[in-house]
Amino acid sequence: MSRFWSPVVQTLSPYVPGEQPRQGGLIKLNTNENPYPPSPRVQAAIAGAVERLRLYPDPRATVLREAVAARHGVAAEEVFVGNGSDEVLAHTFPALLKHEAPLLFPDITYSFYPVYCRLYGVSYQEVPLDAAMRVQIADYRRPCSAILLSNPNAPTGIALPRTAIEALLAEHPDQLVVVDEAYVDFGAESAVPLVARHDNLLVVQTLSKSRALAGLRVGFAIGQRPLIEALERVKDSFNSYPVDCLAIAGAVAAIEDDAWFEETRSRIMASRDLLVKGLTGLGFEVLPSHANFVFARHPGHSGAELFALLRERGVLVRHFQKPRIQDFLRITVGTEDECSRLITLARDLV
Ligand SMILES: Cc1ncc(COP(=O)(O)O)c(C=O)c1O
Numbered sequence: 001m002s003r004f005w006s007p008v009v010q011t012l013s014p015y016v017p018g019e020q021p022r023q024g025g026l027i028k029l030n031t032n033e034n035p036y037p038p039s040p041r042v043q044a045a046i047a048g049a050v051e052r053l054r055l056y057p058d059p060r061a062t063v064l065r066e067a068v069a070a071r072h073g074v075a076a077e078e079v080f081v082g083n084g085s086d087e088v089l090a091h092t093f094p095a096l097l098k099h100e101a102p103l104l105f106p107d108i109t110y111s112f113y114p115v116y117c118r119l120y121g122v123s124y125q126e127v128p129l130d131a132a133m134r135v136q137i138a139d140y141r142r143p144c145s146a147i148l149l150s151n152p153n154a155p156t157g158i159a160l161p162r163t164a165i166e167a168l169l170a171e172h173p174d175q176l177v178v179v180d181e182a183y184v185d186f187g188a189e190s191a192v193p194l195v196a197r198h199d200n201l202l203v204v205q206t207l208s209k210s211r212a213l214a215g216l217r218v219g220f221a222i223g224q225r226p227l228i229e230a231l232e233r234v235k236d237s238f239n240s241y242p243v244d245c246l247a248i249a250g251a252v253a254a255i256e257d258d259a260w261f262e263e264t265r266s267r268i269m270a271s272r273d274l275l276v277k278g279l280t281g282l283g284f285e286v287l288p289s290h291a292n293f294v295f296a297r298h299p300g301h302s303g304a305e306l307f308a309l310l311r312e313r314g315v316l317v318r319h320f321q322k323p324r325i326q327d328f329l330r331i332t333v334g335t336e337d338e339c340s341r342l343i344t345l346a347r348d349l350v
Contacts, residue, residue, distance in 0.1 A: 030332060042213070045250055083217045087219065092202065093122050105126065109149075179191045216246075275294055318331075
């Protein structure tokens with residue numbers, strides 16, 4: 001605290017990212033990173049872009065928007081790219097979510113959303129997930145300016161089918177619906193095919209998870225042109241070059257390597273099945289996950305206790321000290337070997 005702090009800074013409670021330990025040797029299952037490296041084409045593309053570092057990057061990141069557009073069957077003008085999907089989401093708040101009526105999002109969801117609300121002065125209401133930790137779209141029938149859902153939801157991993165998103169869009173034709181699909185590539189249905197029919201839909205995705213590029217910081221949004229224009233107006237009032245030329249080159253290479261993408265995400269989904277089976281066999285309750293993590297609790301142990309015991313044994317998972325979910329652990333799906341080691345350790349603990 002300092003007398004130089006602005007009133008808004010005094011009231012912030014910033015997002016706390018998962019630990020990035022400096023010591024090696026830990027099994028790191030706490031921040032939903034991909035356990036496999038990115039496509040080998042990424043390295044070559046980044047090396048080839050070094051000679052362009054002298055110049056500013058393309059402020060529109062045109063080749064990257066074209067690559068995203070080609071992959072998703074939309075026009076490049078319907079794509080916005082940013083420095084990680086966190087930045088894309090951040091711009092969405094002042095650009096599209098700040099209105100008189102509150103923004104709605106679930107009580108249990110990505111904990112960055114309320115942080116952005118406080119930073120940008122966006123009023124919001126949390127809508128409780130049901131007793132099974134599911135989003136019920138009927139619960140969103142209340143006055144609001146917009147709705148923000150993570151699908152699959154984080155940290156539960158539970159996904160809504162596209163039909164439910166379409167029903168939500170139809171019920172709220174005058175409210176924007178933002179769907180954060182950070183984890184969609186691990187078996188859920190994307191809402192991108194609905195963009196052409198719904199001017200109130202913005203879909204946000206990232207290359208951090210299924211493309212194994214968390215360190216490169218690239219995310220994007222897909223929506224009809226006026227929504228993209230709103231994001232561009234905020235971006236161009238903030239930082240003209242959020243995606244650097246190495247990131248543009250690496251991201252395009254990753255998007256174009258379908259074979260690598262399919263192989264690595266299939267392996268992760270297969271490991272998820274093993275992890276769910278192993279944990280369930282040990283008495284854990286595991287929520288049905290369509291993401292690269294599982295959310296699990298054990299009836300005989302608190303979340304804090306299991307978190308600490310795993311940490312002592314060199315396994316990092318994520319624990320949230322928050323009502324309703326304090327007994328759960330969020331466990332990222334690692335390699336086959338990491339998942340079996342976690343299960344072996346857990347067997348001794350429960
Ligand atoms: C639901 C959700 N949305 C967005 C993000 C941000 O991802 P990134 O900024 O790496 O694209 C995360 C990161 O963990 C997330 O869990």
